[in-house]
């Protein structure tokens with residue numbers, strides 16, 4: 041990494057140029073929440089999130105989802121294809137939580153029919169949302185605005201909707217035997233030089249998903265194995281992330 045050209049830093053990752061058409065992601069121990077207003081570092085976080093992202097990229101590729109993942113040259117780094125990043129973040133929700141609940145309680149939105157109004161209420165059939173990626177504060181965007189800004193065509197939005205739903209179904213299915221519920225997640229997409237839209241960034245990590253323990257959920261409690269532990273100050277992030285990773289690995293043997 042010392043001889044690679046530094047490109048930029050995200051909230052938890054540093055990005056380096058590896059070649060004209062590949063990048064190296066370095067997963068750090070940094071964590072941020074609330075648009076960067078809350079910050080910290082946790083030992084081992086970089087290594088655990090890198091391994092979890094690798095775990096899911098391999099499963100998704102095996103299931104026919106096109107992704108930018110190539111390989112992990114070290115325990116905290118990932119070699120990926122360089123893409124032209126689509127400037128929207130894509131959120132899939134299976135259960136009510138986070139900013140959806142907040143926006144509902146603030147009276148900013150009405151919920152789709154049949155959706156309960158508590159944290160943990162099921163969203164029948166799931167729902168997709170889009171937010172801005174390159175603005176200081178993430179803002180929900182309607183598909184009309186995405187199209188009129190020239191960020192995606194209507195067909196591309198449909199393609200991304202389908203791909204994101206498939207990603208949800210694959211990860212949710214894999215998690216059933218680990219006793220974990222996938223409540224929601226965020227993904228990003230990018231275009232290859234030949235214009236194909238493929239999965240970018242990281243996927244399936246506790247930084248970008250909400251994971252709930254199924255046994256607790258069935259008793260009426262939400263027990264998080266994700267960044268909500270940090271957002272809500274309800275435990276040690278490394279302990280929660282390690283517990284998630286151990287459950288995934290057990291599932292795999």
Ligand code: C5P
Pocket residue numbers: 129131137138139140178224225226247248249250267
């Ligand atoms: O905060 P919100 O409820 O909108 O988040 C939905 C999901 O997307 C959560 O799993 C959260 O961790 C993830 N997310 C993310 N990066 C963002 C915003 C949300 O990974 N910038």
